[in-house]
Amino acid sequence: MSIKGKAFIVGAYEHPTRHAPDKTVAQLHAEVAIGALEDAGLRKEDIDGYFCAGDAPGMGPLSMVDYLGLKVRHVDSTDTGGSSYLVHVAHAAEAIALGKCRIALITLAGRPKSEGMATGTAPRAGNPNLPELGFEYPYAPTVVNTYAMCAMRHMYQYGTTSEQLAWIKVAASHHAQHNPHALLREVVSVEDVLASPMIADPLHRLDCCVITDGGGAVIVAHPDVAKSLKRPLVRVIGAGEAVKGQLGGEVDLTYSGAAWSGPRAFAEAGVTPADIDYASIYDSFTITVLMQIEDLGFCEKGAGGRFVADGNLISGVGRLPFNTDGGGLCNNHPANRGGMTKIIEAVRQLRGEAHPAVQVKDCALALVQGTGGSLGLRHGSATLILERT
Amino acid sequence: MSSAAPAPGRSIPAPVITPETRPFWEAANEGKLLLPRCRSCGKVHYYPRARCPFCGGEADTWIEAKGEGEIYTYSVMRRADPPYAIAYVSLTEGVKMLTNLIGADFDRLAIGQKVRVVFVPSESGQKVPMFTPLLP
Numbered sequence: 001m002s003i004k005g006k007a008f009i010v011g012a013y014e015h016p017t018r019h020a021p022d023k024t025v026a027q028l029h030a031e032v033a034i035g036a037l038e039d040a041g042l043r044k045e046d047i048d049g050y051f052c053a054g055d056a057p058g059m060g061p062l063s064m065v066d067y068l069g070l071k072v073r074h075v076d077s078t079d080t081g082g083s084s085y086l087v088h089v090a091h092a093a094e095a096i097a098l099g100k101c102r103i104a105l106i107t108l109a110g111r112p113k114s115e116g117m118a119t120g121t122a123p124r125a126g127n128p129n130l131p132e133l134g135f136e137y138p139y140a141p142t143v144v145n146t147y148a149m150c151a152m153r154h155m156y157q158y159g160t161t162s163e164q165l166a167w168i169k170v171a172a173s174h175h176a177q178h179n180p181h182a183l184l185r186e187v188v189s190v191e192d193v194l195a196s197p198m199i200a201d202p203l204h205r206l207d208c209c210v211i212t213d214g215g216g217a218v219i220v221a222h223p224d225v226a227k228s229l230k231r232p233l234v235r236v237i238g239a240g241e242a243v244k245g246q247l248g249g250e251v252d253l254t255y256s257g258a259a260w261s262g263p264r265a266f267a268e269a270g271v272t273p274a275d276i277d278y279a280s281i282y283d284s285f286t287i288t289v290l291m292q293i294e295d296l297g298f299c300e301k302g303a304g305g306r307f308v309a310d311g312n313l314i315s316g317v318g319r320l321p322f323n324t325d326g327g328g329l330c331n332n333h334p335a336n337r338g339g340m341t342k343i344i345e346a347v348r349q350l351r352g353e354a355h356p357a358v359q360v361k362d363c364a365l366a367l368v369q370g371t372g373g374s375l376g377l378r379h380g381s382a383t384l385i386l387e388r389t
Numbered sequence: 390m391s392s393a394a395p396a397p398g399r400s401i402p403a404p405v406i407t408p409e410t411r412p413f414w415e416a417a418n419e420g421k422l423l424l425p426r427c428r429s430c431g432k433v434h435y436y437p438r439a440r441c442p443f444c445g446g447e448a449d450t451w452i453e454a455k456g457e458g459e460i461y462t463y464s465v466m467r468r469a470d471p472p473y474a475i476a477y478v479s480l481t482e483g484v485k486m487l488t489n490l491i492g493a494d495f496d497r498l499a500i501g502q503k504v505r506v507v508f509v510p511s512e513s514g515q516k517v518p519m520f521t522p523l524l525p
């Protein structure tokens with residue numbers, strides 16, 4: 001059994017805010033839920049499945065289902081960090097295929113900017129029951145220095161350069177200039193990235209994503225529901241999941257879980273990387289993008305540096321237009337979780353509703369790739385393949 | 390194997406010690422780096438846990454590591470005050486462990502550099518294993 005064609009993404013909404021000091025997290029979840037319902041042309045009463053992850057306040061879905069006033073017969077609060085929302089789309093498609101629900105709402109929201117969180121640079125203690133805690137926390141791992149270790153190894157093993165990594169930010173900034181909601185709209189150069197302060201060798205400040213408040217939501221529905229609505233049809237045709245950690249001590253930081261989730265999604269969809277017109281690729285850091293591009297098979301392992309250079313990720317210029325909203329690197333990274341906005345921009349592209357300056361011509365097949373956690377410690381990976389029909 | 394101090398101004402959070410990992414930490418206080426080995430498949434793993442991550446067997450025997458290895462990867466956290474170097478060190482026993490590099494010129498660190506273990510007191514006095522280059 002496959003989810004291919006069993007569900008459609010019928011609603012998508014990205015909150016325009018990037019700084020919400022006067023709103024609560026629950027309120028932001030509600031605002032994006034309403035936004036996605038309006039986008040789809042559905043009412044709140046139509047929702048019979050609800051999906052959320054660790055950014056939602058409360059125990060799993062309990063508080064948000066109550067707050068939103070939903071009456072649901074299926075819930076799922078799988079949390080794989082920033083990739084959770086891709087997993088939710090896949091799980092929603094599974095639930096719809098099995099008749100467990102027909103119209104599933106997935107929400108994300110958070111306020112790391114307003115809460116003054118040192119997202120990437122402060123070690124996080126975590127639950128004392130974490131089995132790895134005693135062997136990690138004393139060494140002060142942070143989000144940025146654990147990704148930096150991936151970049152350092154990639155440079156050593158494959159000759160990847162800081163200039164090549166910088167091209168990923170440059171491409172994102174070329175897209176963000178057209179997005180009025182993007183936090184960073186200024187086009188930057190390779191030199192700008194290299195001149196920005198070093199945070200954790202070899203990652204500069206401009207190799208890092210932004211910190212923003214905000215959120216987003218999507219609605220996944222049965223094909224019959226999708227066909228009854230007035231929006232362009234975006235079909236889920238493939239999905240893959242994976243979790244990769246330290247492999248019992250046989251640590252290998254040169255590849256991500258996308259090397260496992262990607263082939264699963266491509267196999268289910270029956271397509272290849274060469275068929276993809278647009279890709280949303282999780283971009284917590286420039287190195288995150290580079291590793292996933294290799295692992296998904298857009299180029300050979302180790303050739304990612306050459307692949308991303310010289311504007312190859314810029315829409316209308318290069319071979320693989322990516323993150324045309326500006327991505328997490330320039331536009332938005334609400335709740336420090338970039339998966340939702342990745343899905344939303346892919347939906348825009350397939351509907352032909354991206355900004356005209358970045359819209360991929362005849363965009364029929366899109367890939368969404370998410371990771372969550374840290375590529376340098378342990379992470380979840382999820383891949384979705386979506387098709388315009 | 391020797392003791393060392395963290396960089397001035399830096400304090401090391403004390404590790405959470407559990408029944409699964411107590412032998413590792415007691416040995417660290419005596420200047421020994423222990424690694425867990427599986428009774429069933431004989432493989433060594435890291436970080437230590439009571440069940441082998443490879444075969445699921447009981448991993449309640451310990452071997453003493455030589456305490457030598459090389460830098461697999463590292464990053465100097467320039468934004469921290471004082472800066473510190475996080476790393477994975479590849480031990481001669483075959484596993485890689487997350488750690489810090491100390492007693493080194495951070496600008497001269499390199500992947501592949503040979504390192505040896507040193508034990509550094511954390512905030513509780515419990516010593517934690519870190520590594521220092523053989524040729525600084």
Ligand SMILES: [Zn+2]
Nearest residue numbers: 427430441444
């Ligand atoms: Zn075993």
